[in-house]
Structure formats: structure tokens, C-alpha cells
Amino acid sequence: MAADEPGKRPTDPQLSGVLARAAAGDGVAWHTLVELYSHRVFALARSRVRDVHLAEEITQSVFATIAIKLGSGEYTEQGRFEQWLFRVAMNRVRDSIRRSRRRPDHADAGILESAAAADVESASDAASLAALREAVARLPEADREVIELRHHGGLGFNQIAEMLDEPLGTLLARHHRALKKLKAMIEAGTASAGSARGIPS
Amino acid sequence: MTNHTNTTPWDSDPSLKDLSGSLDRLGQAERQAAPAGLADRIAAATMPKAAAAPNLRIAGTQIETAPATAARIGPRIPMRLAAAIGLAATVGAAFMAVRSGTPSPDPAPAIVAVSHPVEDWLTAAELWADFSGDELSTLTARASSLSSSLDESWITTDLFSEEEDSL
Numbered sequence: 001m002a003a004d005e006p007g008k009r010p011t012d013p014q015l016s017g018v019l020a021r022a023a024a025g026d027g028v029a030w031h032t033l034v035e036l037y038s039h040r041v042f043a044l045a046r047s048r049v050r051d052v053h054l055a056e057e058i059t060q061s062v063f064a065t066i067a068i069k070l071g072s073g074e075y076t077e078q079g080r081f082e083q084w085l086f087r088v089a090m091n092r093v094r095d096s097i098r099r100s101r102r103r104p105d106h107a108d109a110g111i112l113e114s115a116a117a118a119d120v121e122s123a124s125d126a127a128s129l130a131a132l133r134e135a136v137a138r139l140p141e142a143d144r145e146v147i148e149l150r151h152h153g154g155l156g157f158n159q160i161a162e163m164l165d166e167p168l169g170t171l172l173a174r175h176h177r178a179l180k181k182l183k184a185m186i187e188a189g190t191a192s193a194g195s196a197r198g199i200p201s
Numbered sequence: 202m203t204n205h206t207n208t209t210p211w212d213s214d215p216s217l218k219d220l221s222g223s224l225d226r227l228g229q230a231e232r233q234a235a236p237a238g239l240a241d242r243i244a245a246a247t248m249p250k251a252a253a254a255p256n257l258r259i260a261g262t263q264i265e266t267a268p269a270t271a272a273r274i275g276p277r278i279p280m281r282l283a284a285a286i287g288l289a290a291t292v293g294a295a296f297m298a299v300r301s302g303t304p305s306p307d308p309a310p311a312i313v314a315v316s317h318p319v320e321d322w323l324t325a326a327e328l329w330a331d332f333s334g335d336e337l338s339t340l341t342a343r344a345s346s347l348s349s350s351l352d353e354s355w356i357t358t359d360l361f362s363e364e365e366d367s368l
Binding site for chain 2 (some may be wrong): 043130147153
């Protein structure tokens, strides 16, 4: 069961049951939990650090923390597990960036492979995604955070608003502004490159 | 393929809607770029920590709690206490041995009393000198590997926990 498959997201009662069993030391439940969320956390991390191995390290670190906090009773299940998980993930990513002080400034060839793996058939689509990725990387931090939580982490707006402690309306406006900035960047980029290849304009 | 449970009022804006769709595809590509066996490796690496501390509080219920950190910190305290008592006893015995010799008009017993620990130490030093180079290098290698494994353990567990308040 992977959470990024449509219709496979656990309901709150299902998730609560998995959490309780995992916290009690049930290895199968813990594996289920990791399987449900590890790819989403990985995607969020990789979008920032742009290194597969580092993204995996961050993902593992996130789940190590979750395991400890679950077991020690520091987490109280109130139907907000995803918000908590991604808050931990964002903190880890920020820690990692602070340590490395690396900002991505080059296209990652891996994205082309992964785009192909994602059933994106044409090379132009893959190139579009690579360009889009570059544009996301140039967004201001606040805009990028919302975009990545929404589209890479797969969180709903309500969850992001709760996680960032903002009213839903404010969060929606932030997302809208981020999309418009992104669109302007892409249009400026494609105009200067003299070629538009499938990116919405 | 998205995970979203809610949509935006401007999803009707064709250009932004297309862009949002492209971002969804980008997010999907990132998720599918995860190395094979990612979940298996992570679950295996973090499983003992979950199993070692089996409790979860669910809102409205209370299950007894055994903090995971207690197991790690607990055993160290008696060992440190025992080491401190042992050290104090050794120093006290040496002090008493020296002191018991001072009233004596003959300094020889005091010298003898002091010389015993010194001889013991010299014997221990000779034993240590008998260690071959290979044994020393083996010990050094073991100490290094233990140190690095301890470092890794800290990196993956406690160092980053300052900001993550539970919900």
C-alpha cells in the first residue's frame, strides 16, 4: 500500500490502527507506515537537496525520529499524523541545507529518468519537467515551501494550513501567488530561450 | 496522479490549472525516483527503535508510557556511581596509608606503604608494554569502529529532535 496511489490513502481510523500497532512494536505495521509515506517524504527531500543518497538519509532520519517519538508517547494521535510527519521532514531538510549550504544550480539528469519512469512518454515532457523543477528551485522560500508540500508531499491545503499555522484562505492565496510567480518565471525563461516546450504559458 | 483532498477555486483558470497539473507530475516523478527498496531499508533500519519503545497515546485514551530515553540513560548512572565510589576508595586508602606512616619515627614503614601501589603500577605498566603492536592496532581499530557507530547512532536519532513538537 503506497499513499501516492489513488484510492490507497488510509482513512483516519485505519491510520490510527497502524500507528498504534507500530508504536507497540509490530514490525508489519511499522513497515506499512514507512511504505505509505517514505516516497512522499523522499520526494520532498530530493526536491530540495537534489541528491538521491542525501534525500534517502534525510528520509531515514525522519522515520527514525517518528519511531522514537511514537514509542516514547510524545505523539498523541489526533488525526494529524501527516502534518506532524511533514513538519519533521521540513525541519530535517532545513537542517541539511543549513549544514551543506548548497543551493542547486544545475539540472539533475536523474529527473529525466524519473520522469520517464512516471509514464511521461515524450522527451519534451521530460524536458518540461526539468525546466519546471529549475523554476521551482528559484522560487522564494515561502512560495517553494507551499508548492513542495502540496505537489511533492501530496498534502491537502487544509493540512498545509494547519501545519504552517495559517488560515486556509491565506494559504490558498500563497499557493496562488506561487503559481503565478512560477508561471512568470517559466514564461520569461522560455521567451529568453526562444522555445516553449510544453510548459503552460 | 495526485494525493490532494481539496482543490482551489482557481483550478478553473486554464493556465494555472495546467501548471498545477505539471507540478503534480513533477512531484510524482520525484516520488518515483526513490531508489528501489527504499521503504524496506528504512523500515529495517528504524524498526528496532519502534519495537524498543512500544507506546502510543491516542487522544481520549491513556496507555502506560515507557520513555525510550530512560533505557539508554538509566544503566549509565549506576556504572558512573560505582566508578566514583571505587575511585574515592582508592584515593582514600592511599591517603590513609601515607598518613598512618607520618607519626612513626622510622620513615621506612611509610615508604613501604607508598611503594606498594607504585610497584603495582609498575607491574601493570610492564604488562602493558608486553602488548604486541598487533594487539594495540586491533584495539585501536575496535575503538575507532565503536566511535563511528556511536556517532552514526546520534546522527540518526537525537541531534535533530529540538524542533519537533508532537501534535
